[in-house]
Amino acid sequence: xxxxxxxxxxxRRSGLTxxxxxxxxxxxxxxxxxxxxxxxxxxSPQSLERxxxxxxxxxxxxxxxxxxxxxxxxxxxxxxxxHYLSQQEWELVRDYGVLTVQGRQxxxxxxxxxxxxxxxxLPTGRRRLLLxxxxxxxxxxxxxxxxxxxxxxxxxxxxxxxxxxxxxxxTDGSMAPVYAPGTMLAVKRGTVAVNxxxxxxxxxxxxxxxxxxxxxxxxxxxxxxxxxxxLVRPEDELSCMGAIxxxxxxxxxxxxxxxxxxxxxxxxxxxxxxxxL
Numbered sequence: 001x002x003x004x005x006x007x008x009x010x011x012r013r014s015g016l017t018x019x020x021x022x023x024x025x026x027x028x029x030x031x032x033x034x035x036x037x038x039x040x041x042x043x044s045p046q047s048l049e050r051x052x053x054x055x056x057x058x059x060x061x062x063x064x065x066x067x068x069x070x071x072x073x074x075x076x077x078x079x080x081x082x083h084y085l086s087q088q089e090w091e092l093v094r095d096y097g098v099l100t101v102q103g104r105q106x107x108x109x110x111x112x113x114x115x116x117x118x119x120x121x122l123p124t125g126r127r128r129l130l131l132x133x134x135x136x137x138x139x140x141x142x143x144x145x146x147x148x149x150x151x152x153x154x155x156x157x158x159x160x161x162x163x164x165x166x167x168x169x170x171t172d173g174s175m176a177p178v179y180a181p182g183t184m185l186a187v188k189r190g191t192v193a194v195n196x197x198x199x200x201x202x203x204x205x206x207x208x209x210x211x212x213x214x215x216x217x218x219x220x221x222x223x224x225x226x227x228x229x230x231l232v233r234p235e236d237e238l239s240c241m242g243a244i245x246x247x248x249x250x251x252x253x254x255x256x257x258x259x260x261x262x263x264x265x266x267x268x269x270x271x272x273x274x275x276x277l
Contacts, residue, residue: 003048004038006062009069010055011036025054127154128161130248132184134169135206153184155251165189167248168199168208174222175208184248187241197223197244202230203237208244 011021018036022029027047034040035047052059061067070086085093096107130153155161164186173181185199185208192198192211200207200220207230209220218238220230232238 002038002065003062004036006057006069007051007055008036010057014055016054021051021054025050027051128157128164129153130155130161130164130186130251131166132169132253133166135171152254153248153251154254155248158249160186160246161248163188163245164248165242168206170208174224174227176224178223179247184251186245186248187243188245189242191240192243199241199244201237201239201241202232206241211240 011018014021016024018032019029021027022032025032027050031040031043031047032051035043035051048062049059052062061071068086096104099107132151132153134149134151153167155167165188167184167186170179170181170183170185175183175185179185187199194213195210197208197210200209200211202220207220209222209230212219212221212229218232220232222229
């Protein structure tokens, strides 16, 4: 967006007329009109600085065409560069400042979880936060997804973690010898192809398996041949939570306080992301 357009938008947001802007800034009205109309292509730095002060915007915002027009507010922390904020972002910062300590802790925890669920790369570039699901209840053959614990993994950014949406703790030997029990598996939400490793919910039990289809029969097949195939009957519930990308190798676990109270919200998210086969 051009300098002229940004000045015009800032003037409209302020509610000032051209005459009022001239009086507040000390810039002659004729000069203000010429700048706003684009007649003056290269205004003097002094005039621009006075207009920015009167409109409460920065020179950086005004002159940098890469900054979107809605990011007209700026903030700077010690040891950090200047950051430009939209009105909505500034209101979030303002509201955060009036929260209690407990309120800020709840917002911080929720933000970390949302960052872990985000499919976009995180700003760090070298680390990746992933939501980790750990089943804590065992069904007849697999882990029950009605009860689980969760944490945040701070993992190295690599080809596996960059493509993942969340991670799950492998609690049995069904993936041996490729993946041992206790391995963190990176999962990308979506469907899987036949013979591709995926994370499946079969009658509300969780299974890391390969999807097999032959002769009109659907089966979930373990890598470990000592585990029996799971035959999927027409009346069964089967859905895919995502494709298994590989093991998360270099990570540290960040425990989340208050897991029981937040678990239902995470469960709702995960169940909402299931894709029917």
